[in-house]
Amino acid sequence: MKSFLRIICVIIICVAIFVFSGMRIKDIDIITNENTFFNVANNENISKEAIDNINNNIVEGNSIILLNVENPIKTNQQINDWRLVLVNLENPIPENFQIELANIDSSRQFDARAIDELNALLKAAKAAKVGDLWAQSTYRSAEKQEEIFNNKINEYMKMGKTREEAEELTRKYINESNTSEHNLGLAVDFNYINRDFEKSKAFTWLNENAEKYGFILRYRKDKVDITKVNYEPWHWRYVGVEHAQKINELDMCLEEYVEFLENNNS
């Protein structure tokens, strides 16, 4: 009897694996044609490696996959560098992304691999006497992110907005769970979430010096059409020193830089 139950369990697990691995490819739409791999969403060739990756997840070994035009998947997985993980509305945090956190203080955490550079930046700003500069908001769990998102929607609805309007307004500043860089542990909001921050001495100092510690201004005024996020002078993202310097030198936002690297790697 026991062995019979064991067999049943194994069958159930196999069926579950089969169903779930099949489900994973439902949201991917790529058309592949022998050796021509074509990303329908943005008319770009994508790497053979990326296609193999997707094909390996196809249960029936099909050579035709469809790419979702409405929700294009950026080929960010080609860049194997944790510092450059691109997280935005179109790119949620990869399922396999590992977060190692370290404490900034009793209530704040940051990626353990980058925390020394954040601390060094804060120390240098203090030494440069730029006025108060502190890490206000850093890592947030996906649950916390969802709570913040929903609270903001409720706030707008209390102001008389419809659910749809409230969601649209909320999305302008707050990302849904798993699509916020704060869920990565690599983003920091300095001081108060306020546009006036851009007039502070600390902000001027950050613009000149943050790259030395591996940080970039993530949502620039002149890149809103690409990032799809409003200008946020307080929000800075860790990408590592060499990438930060290169990004600033090229005058790019992270989306452009990741695309630039992909095009130059393949």
Ligand SMILES: [Zn+2]
């Ligand atoms: Zn932020």
